[in-house]
Amino acid sequence: MMSENLVVNAEDLVKTYQMGEVKVHALRKVSLQVKQGELLSIMGPSGSGKSTLMNILGCLDQPTSGQYYLEGTDVAQLADNKLSQIRGKRIGFVFQSFNLLPRTSAIANVELPMIYMGINRGERRRRAVTALEMVGLGGRIHHKPNELSGGQQQRVAIARALVTDPAIIMADEPTGNLDSKSSVEIMGIFQHLNEEQGITIIFVTHEPDIAEHTRRVIRLADGQIVEDKTIANPRRAGVTEATPLEGGVHQPSLAVQGAA
Amino acid sequence: MQLWESITIALRALTINKLRTILTMLGIIIGVAAVIALVSIGNGVRQSMNEQFTSLGTNLLTISSGGRGGRGGGPGGPPGSQEEDTSQDDLLEKAAEPLTMKDVEALTDAAQTAHLVGIAPTYSVNNLSGGVVYEQEEADDVSVTGVTPDYAIVRNMTPEVGLFISQEDVDRRTRVAVLGYEVAETLFGTNLSSAIGKSVRVNNAQYEVIGVLPESGEGGFGNPDNTLLVPISTAQTRLGNSGTFRGSLQVSNIYVEVDSQDNMDYAEAEVTAVLRERHRLGTEYKNDFNIQNQAQLLEFGDTLATTLTAFLGSIAGVSLLVGGIGVMNIMLVSVTERTREIGIRKAVGAKRRDILTQFLIEAMVLSLFGGFLGIAVGYSIAVVLPMLVTQLSSTVVTANSILLATGFSAAIGLFFGVYPATRAARLRPIEALRYE
Ligand SMILES: Nc1ncnc2c1ncn2[C@@H]1O[C@H](COP(=O)(O)OP(=O)(O)O)[C@@H](O)[C@H]1O
Numbered sequence A: 001m002m003s004e005n006l007v008v009n010a011e012d013l014v015k016t017y018q019m020g021e022v023k024v025h026a027l028r029k030v031s032l033q034v035k036q037g038e039l040l041s042i043m044g045p046s047g048s049g050k051s052t053l054m055n056i057l058g059c060l061d062q063p064t065s066g067q068y069y070l071e072g073t074d075v076a077q078l079a080d081n082k083l084s085q086i087r088g089k090r091i092g093f094v095f096q097s098f099n100l101l102p103r104t105s106a107i108a109n110v111e112l113p114m115i116y117m118g119i120n121r122g123e124r125r126r127r128a129v130t131a132l133e134m135v136g137l138g139g140r141i142h143h144k145p146n147e148l149s150g151g152q153q154q155r156v157a158i159a160r161a162l163v164t165d166p167a168i169i170m171a172d173e174p175t176g177n178l179d180s181k182s183s184v185e186i187m188g189i190f191q192h193l194n195e196e197q198g199i200t201i202i203f204v205t206h207e208p209d210i211a212e213h214t215r216r217v218i219r220l221a222d223g224q225i226v227e228d229k230t231i232a233n234p235r236r237a238g239v240t241e242a243t244p245l246e247g248g249v250h251q252p253s254l255a256v257q258g259a260a
Numbered sequence B: 001m002q003l004w005e006s007i008t009i010a011l012r013a014l015t016i017n018k019l020r021t022i023l024t025m026l027g028i029i030i031g032v033a034a035v036i037a038l039v040s041i042g043n044g045v046r047q048s049m050n051e052q053f054t055s056l057g058t059n060l061l062t063i064s065s066g067g068r069g070g071r072g073g074g075p076g077g078p079p080g081s082q083e084e085d086t087s088q089d090d091l092l093e094k095a096a097e098p099l100t101m102k103d104v105e106a107l108t109d110a111a112q113t114a115h116l117v118g119i120a121p122t123y124s125v126n127n128l129s130g131g132v133v134y135e136q137e138e139a140d141d142v143s144v145t146g147v148t149p150d151y152a153i154v155r156n157m158t159p160e161v162g163l164f165i166s167q168e169d170v171d172r173r174t175r176v177a178v179l180g181y182e183v184a185e186t187l188f189g190t191n192l193s194s195a196i197g198k199s200v201r202v203n204n205a206q207y208e209v210i211g212v213l214p215e216s217g218e219g220g221f222g223n224p225d226n227t228l229l230v231p232i233s234t235a236q237t238r239l240g241n242s243g244t245f246r247g248s249l250q251v252s253n254i255y256v257e258v259d260s261q262d263n264m265d266y267a268e269a270e271v272t273a274v275l276r277e278r279h280r281l282g283t284e285y286k287n288d289f290n291i292q293n294q295a296q297l298l299e300f301g302d303t304l305a306t307t308l309t310a311f312l313g314s315i316a317g318v319s320l321l322v323g324g325i326g327v328m329n330i331m332l333v334s335v336t337e338r339t340r341e342i343g344i345r346k347a348v349g350a351k352r353r354d355i356l357t358q359f360l361i362e363a364m365v366l367s368l369f370g371g372f373l374g375i376a377v378g379y380s381i382a383v384v385l386p387m388l389v390t391q392l393s394s395t396v397v398t399a400n401s402i403l404l405a406t407g408f409s410a411a412i413g414l415f416f417g418v419y420p421a422t423r424a425a426r427l428r429p430i431e432a433l434r435y436e
């Protein structure tokens, strides 16, 4: 089967919202295959269906019709509890608005998915610390979200997404609320996770220079894929920056973490 | 997810908004405390009523003059509370004959067949001038009653010191007196033996104290500690003036002790028959006397206390219910407020059951913890209340009422928590995350 090393295999995804009398066609037959280890960005104007697609691929929502195989498993019509389990174990989600638990320390936020996986406290703590170190927040594990900058909060969210060793990380406009410097830092982290650990990452952006960091760029318009191009030489985050990444994303110690 | 994790999450959530948590608990605390305290009052009333009734003797019939409705019971007698008897409703009434010593004799003759083991007529002296005096001391409001030796049997009285009134005292109409504890204490202090042989003045005549009764500590109606007993003959003819009826001295009450509780109804019927014959009542007439059955009184008291307890308990139950609704209200607010949190939890892998248990545990912790505090408060109230309210001799906190309150508050947490928790668990992650 061709799906052997496909993390995402979606065929003819349709999502229709019924708004009173009117039907809103958010997705019109979107098909998408993503191979293990890919880093790709989805672009498109506002309202083109990017978030709708991400939510379906991230198992937060279900398509009106179409097939979706995640790592070979048909998840399009799974029950609520089963989806929770898949979200917890196989998917890491990063949102534009961070979505961290308020009044809760960075480390507790990162531990959250592991609580629902039934991992014991000691193991949870150890893995959360490692994940936070990986995103360069090893020194701020006890800070609460309101004590962190936007970029730092998003890095906590990324740590939470990667701590469960997911098959794929979905990031919906992760830099949308960040200044350009923080945005580049976040991109650097994604590139690093993708290259060093082989984590498959899909992220949405509407900023062309952010999309240039990925080898594959997909363009959505009006609920359909209108372009699927490959960039020969994606930009490297941090390379053109005068200052190195805060917290040392490029520290060699990170490389010892094997690929997922 | 382990239960312990759910509990930790719930406790954390509750400590974030402490004031709200405490205010919500307050509803439960007040409710449970009210249940414990009010039920303890009901049980206390039952206990003291039981004690008072049994101290009068459980196999006791009290006969007084006058038809039904003419409630007898001299001083020291039980309260008029005979159970409603409708069997004589359509009979005629006849002017009531007083009870006399002849009635007593008739009952004595029938004692064997009616299972009577003691027959004690009393005569209450009502025309006392002043109190009971010894030297400078005077005891007021003393009820002076003439009795026979059987009185000691039927009322379960043995003098603490000295002797009771003897048959010889009755026959010879001697001026001797047995003092109630309070009277003796007023006149002679706590050294009761010092009273024996002294003379006290009642109605300008001297009476030799031959005995002192033990403290009953009852208080309330016809306080048996504030009495003075003399031979019935002395009371009828020397202290008071009972007058005669058909040549026989009148009595106020006749106490009759029955050999066993099982024979109470039979004995009551026999006594009724004897007295009706004595008073020449044809079948068309109602009784012109009144019989109080102690067993019925006990039963009645118990019913009364149960009703009182149920009444007080249900009032308290209402406030507990209000507290429970408070828990539900706060939980609903909390679910709405934390919609986004629920969305986040579901997005990272929380199942419905995880969210459900988290909110259920929150509700349970609120109500159970409130319940425990409520038990402590209610218990304290139950302990302090009798000290503040003198009419209330005691309160009784039973293990039952504590179990009931605990169970009830757990049930309230569960009942009023299920709906908000289910609502939280059912939230779709995508909608919960979009919630602002
Ligand atoms: N819950 C919803 N109910 C109704 N319409 C929706 C809902 N979510 C999205 N849409 C509509 O679907 C279309 C795609 O939305 P979205 O995927 O959020 O676009 P993007 O993320 O690309 O801006 C839009 O027209 C939007 O109005």
Ligand SMILES: [Mg+2]
Pocket (backbone or CB within 6 Å): A050, A051, A052
């Ligand atoms: Mg969007």
